[in-house]
Amino acid sequence: xxxxxxxxxxxxxxxxxxxxxxxxLGIGLPTKVADYLPMDREILLQSENGLLGMxxxxxxxxxxxxxxxxxxxxxxxxxxxxxxxxxxxFAMMRGGHIDICVLGAFQVxxxxxxxxxxxxxxxxxxxxxxxxxxxxxxxxxFVIMELLTKQGESKLxxxxxxxxxxxALRLARLH
Amino acid sequence: MDKSMTSAAEAVADIHDGASVMIGGxxxxxxxxxxIDALIARGVGDLxxxxxxxxxxxxxxxALIKAxxxxxxxxxxxxxxxxxHFDAAYxxxxxxxxxVPQGNLAGRIEAAGAGLGAIFTPTGYGTxxxxxxxxxxxxxxxYVLEYPIHADFALIKAHRGDRWGNLVYRKTxxxxxxxxxxxxxxxxxxxxxxxxLGALDPEVVVTPGIFVQRVVAVPQSAGALA
Numbered sequence: 001x002x003x004x005x006x007x008x009x010x011x012x013x014x015x016x017x018x019x020x021x022x023x024x025l026g027i028g029l030p031t032k033v034a035d036y037l038p039m040d041r042e043i044l045l046q047s048e049n050g051l052l053g054m055x056x057x058x059x060x061x062x063x064x065x066x067x068x069x070x071x072x073x074x075x076x077x078x079x080x081x082x083x084x085x086x087x088x089x090f091a092m093m094r095g096g097h098i099d100i101c102v103l104g105a106f107q108v109x110x111x112x113x114x115x116x117x118x119x120x121x122x123x124x125x126x127x128x129x130x131x132x133x134x135x136x137x138x139x140x141x142f143v144i145m146e147l148l149t150k151q152g153e154s155k156l157x158x159x160x161x162x163x164x165x166x167x168a169l170r171l172a173r174l175h
Numbered sequence: 176m177d178k179s180m181t182s183a184a185e186a187v188a189d190i191h192d193g194a195s196v197m198i199g200g201x202x203x204x205x206x207x208x209x210x211i212d213a214l215i216a217r218g219v220g221d222l223x224x225x226x227x228x229x230x231x232x233x234x235x236x237x238a239l240i241k242a243x244x245x246x247x248x249x250x251x252x253x254x255x256x257x258x259x260h261f262d263a264a265y266x267x268x269x270x271x272x273x274x275v276p277q278g279n280l281a282g283r284i285e286a287a288g289a290g291l292g293a294i295f296t297p298t299g300y301g302t303x304x305x306x307x308x309x310x311x312x313x314x315x316x317x318y319v320l321e322y323p324i325h326a327d328f329a330l331i332k333a334h335r336g337d338r339w340g341n342l343v344y345r346k347t348x349x350x351x352x353x354x355x356x357x358x359x360x361x362x363x364x365x366x367x368x369x370x371x372l373g374a375l376d377p378e379v380v381v382t383p384g385i386f387v388q389r390v391v392a393v394p395q396s397a398g399a400l401a
Contacts, residue, residue, distance in 0.1 A: 048277065049201040050347045065204060066348040072202040072231075072255075083346055085353040085381070086201075086227075087285040090278030094298060125265060126274050127254035132298045133278035167301035 011036040013102055013144050017043055021099040022092075024048065024134055026116075027071045029144055030102040044081075046098060048089050048130045053081020070130065093130065094137040101138035103131070105145045107160045114143065115162035128165075135166040177338045178384070179369050180391040183213035186363045190214055190328055193246075195223040197284070197329040197355040198236055202228055202255075205348035206235040207332040207365045209393040214330070220244040225284070225324055227277065227351060229253035229261035240264055249324060251277035276304060279321050281354060287323035288357025288386070296321050329359030333382070336366040337373075340387030341380045349381065356386040363389045 004012070006029055014036035017023055024046045025031050034056070037043050045054040047069040054069060055076035063074035077083075092098055105116040117131045118124065135141060145155055180186040187210060190196065196214075200206035215238060224245050229252075230237030239245055241260040248270060253261055264270040275283070276298045286294050295318035299305040309320040331352045334345035342364060344352055356362045369392045 047347075049204070050350050064346065067346040068202065068204050072204075077346075083344075083349055085349050086277075086281040086351050087354045090281045094278050094282075094296070123266075125254040125262060125272075127252045128274060128276050128304065129252040130277040132276040132302065132304070136297050136300075137278075163303050164301060 006032065007036075009144055013142055014038065016142065017041070017100060019043070022046055022052070022097065024093065024098050024101040024138065026101065026103040026131070026134065027129075028104045030104055031069075031071060033102055033144070046089075046092060047075070048086075048093060048134070050084050050086065050089050051075075051077060051081060052084070052092075053078040055081070090130070090133055093133050096137060096139060098134075098138040100140045100142060101134045102142045102144055103134060105143045105155065106162050107155050107157050108143055108145070109157050109160050112168050113160045114141075114165045115160040116165050118163045120163045131165050178340045178388060178390050179338045180389050183209045183365065183391055183393060184216065186210065186365075186389045186391045187213045187217060187328075187330070189361075190217065190219055192219045193221045193223075194219070194328055195225070195326040197225040197324075197326040197351075197359055199329070199331040199350065199352040199355055200226060200228075200235070201347065201350040202231050203235065204346075205332050205344075205350050205352060207330045208235045210330040210332075210363060210365050210391075211235050211239055215239055215242050215244065221246045223247045223249070225249045225280075225326060225355075227251055227280065228255065229258050229272075231255060232257045233260075237261070240270065243269065245270055247271040247273065249273040249275060249280070251275055251280050274304065280324070281351070283321055283324040284351070284354045284358045287325045288354055291323060293320055293322050295319070324358065326355075326359040327361065329355040329362040331356055331362060331364045333364050333366050335368050335370050335375060336364055336387070336390040337370055337375055337384070338390070339372060340364070340382075340384030340390055341375050342366070342382035342384075342387065343375055343379060344381055353382050356382050361388045362386060363391070365391055365393045367395045368392055
């Protein structure tokens, strides 16, 4: 099997997102999926800081720093999009209203445990953000990650050695 | 009834040493910089701060941490490329961190504002962030018991307000503002403009004035209103 580029991985995941889906893309590689969504499908992106109907990045010089995504990058709002506060936003996520979330991962176990928030290294400052809410609340979770670490170890493991984001995630697809 | 204040300094004049202070904002979007500057100028410390992050760059919450005024922070995502003032204080053992998943942070703040005694949340179940916490299975799903987060004060940035405290926000600067306004004993809001009663369409008021105690109009940077 030939190795895919990150762009190819994002493009492959984008093909699996159907017309009419409400989707949350995690920070990092999952964010790239937005660039490859099929133009003939109406897919609404939710960003947990409080917008639904997220559009592409604005042109240079057109940034509005009160219109950002969860990665704190400047974005735009599609016509018909809307804003809301954090309790509404996490009700969408935790309450099962998001159809698909696409997450990155440090490790995924064969039983579906997911570790994507903390390496657990001594001295590392932990930060969780919305990772645990996303992993638990969406109807389907897609994980997009390189199969191997930079050291060549598989990130698909018998049991996660990193702290879990959630236990026994139901993996929808593994490419 | 007139909740408008003449200055940010007047608006924060009774925030005391050891107070718990919710600060709105997601990164710098919605960060009430002028209220925080006034709080730093007041000189009080030993504060417990609730925010999604732990400061970005040199302004707002980052400046409050740099000044050594924060004893403890309750947040979901402290580690960022520009959170160097928090990183330094944390590694020096000068600041305590309570890490809360973002949705649980929102849920616990909302619970405080709504008068609930606690919430059962699925988020975090089976992870280190739920260790030692009470759990319960309800209809076949596992939940963690989490308690409300109350605060003495909330510092919030909104777009426009009136003298009764009704608020509208701007774009994603809304984030934690509406729920923090509900959860704090005293909610202090900086707005770009205080408008006459009736100027805000009652159908689109986001925060009803009952949740707000003080409103102050502050000069905005040009970019924020583009």
